[in-house]
Amino acid sequence: MPVVKQKEKQLRAEIIDGRALAKTLRESIARHVAVLIEDHKILPGLAVVLIGDDPGSVIYVNNKKKAAVEVGIRSFVHHLPKNTSQDELLKLVQALNGEKKVHGILVQLPLPKQIDANTVLKTIDPAKDVDGLHIENIGRLMTGMPGLVPCTPLGCLALIKKVEKNLTGLHAVVIGRSNLVGKPVAQLLLRENCTVTVCHSRTPQLSHITRQADILVVAAGKAGLVKADWIKPGAIVIDIGINRTKAGGISGDVDFDDVSKVAGYITPVPGGVGPMTIACLLGNTVAAACRQNELTAPHIG
Numbered sequence: 001m002p003v004v005k006q007k008e009k010q011l012r013a014e015i016i017d018g019r020a021l022a023k024t025l026r027e028s029i030a031r032h033v034a035v036l037i038e039d040h041k042i043l044p045g046l047a048v049v050l051i052g053d054d055p056g057s058v059i060y061v062n063n064k065k066k067a068a069v070e071v072g073i074r075s076f077v078h079h080l081p082k083n084t085s086q087d088e089l090l091k092l093v094q095a096l097n098g099e100k101k102v103h104g105i106l107v108q109l110p111l112p113k114q115i116d117a118n119t120v121l122k123t124i125d126p127a128k129d130v131d132g133l134h135i136e137n138i139g140r141l142m143t144g145m146p147g148l149v150p151c152t153p154l155g156c157l158a159l160i161k162k163v164e165k166n167l168t169g170l171h172a173v174v175i176g177r178s179n180l181v182g183k184p185v186a187q188l189l190l191r192e193n194c195t196v197t198v199c200h201s202r203t204p205q206l207s208h209i210t211r212q213a214d215i216l217v218v219a220a221g222k223a224g225l226v227k228a229d230w231i232k233p234g235a236i237v238i239d240i241g242i243n244r245t246k247a248g249g250i251s252g253d254v255d256f257d258d259v260s261k262v263a264g265y266i267t268p269v270p271g272g273v274g275p276m277t278i279a280c281l282l283g284n285t286v287a288a289a290c291r292q293n294e295l296t297a298p299h300i301g
């Protein structure tokens with residue numbers, strides 16, 4: 001019987017600790033990196049490209065760099081000015097595509113107005129596309145072929161599987177349909193044999209749908225959108241949202257205190273999906289380095 005059903009009688013949800021799971025994942029990645037260096041003389045390299053000085057993006061890029069270095073991945077940060085032209089960025093991406101020391105390339109989004117993100121994303125070598133946003137990798141995910149999968153959705157799935165190994169037949173509801181998060185999360189859950197409903201800003205009677213969810217994944221970017229009466233008792237609730245609070249912190253899309261009275265499991269914000277996103281980026285970099293050297297990508301976990 002699925003865990004979600006067994007938890008129905010509990011009043012307070014169990015917290016799925018993203019920091020702890022990400023730490024375990026990073027330790028496992030560090031061991032794989034050590035083996036790649038020792039046995040195969042391969043030092044995985046991750047290039048992160050940042051355009052401009054958006055404070056949020058600067059923090060994300062610094063966090064990614066620090067996390068990469070901690071597991072033994074070589075980090076290359078390319079910080080370009082806000083007025084960088086699309087051609088200049090494309091030239092840099094092409095140079096990184098041809099650079100042997102770089103196994104993963106990530107262009108930090110959003111990009112300034114003069115640059116078309118889709119044009120940039122499709123210029124990245126799909127084998128180095130550690131964000132999983134190249135159309136080839138999206139197609140691979142859709143068709144069940146091996147490829148690089150977007151990091152936040154990968155992290156969400158790992159958090160869900162931490163508390164429920166077998167997702168077959170469960171009803172998963174995803175709020176949000178972005179290419180970055182909502183759609184790939186839905187694809188991953190479909191691949192796990194869930195019945196998946198994708199909701200968005202035009203979905204009527206949202207709470208009627210969410211109340212049917214054994215697994216609810218929320219990626220709307222609307223603080224406190226999801227309340228306790230939207231939740232099926234015992235459900236697994238994954239909160240992807242990041243919303244800035246007036247006090248300078250961050251909060252999720254789920255009203256944590258209210259929803260945790262009804263849910264079986266819940267991820268906090270901060271400390272849930274966020275740390276897993278970075279850990280999965282490191283995992284993707286190692287997987288990319290393996291595949292580029294015709295080695296089997298390890299199962300990291």
Ligand code: NAD
Pocket residue numbers: 152175176177178179180181182199200201202203206219220221222225240241242243273274277
């Ligand atoms: P987005 O703005 O591209 O997409 C938001 C989606 O939510 C849209 O499909 C929209 O239709 C839907 N939506 C908006 N308001 C809604 C409402 N009231 N009811 C139902 N659906 C609604 O955003 P995104 O890039 O998908 O990111 C979503 C959230 O996840 C943001 O808060 C973002 O900061 C966060 N995020 C977190 C991580 C992480 O690592 N934790 C990574 C990426 C994004």
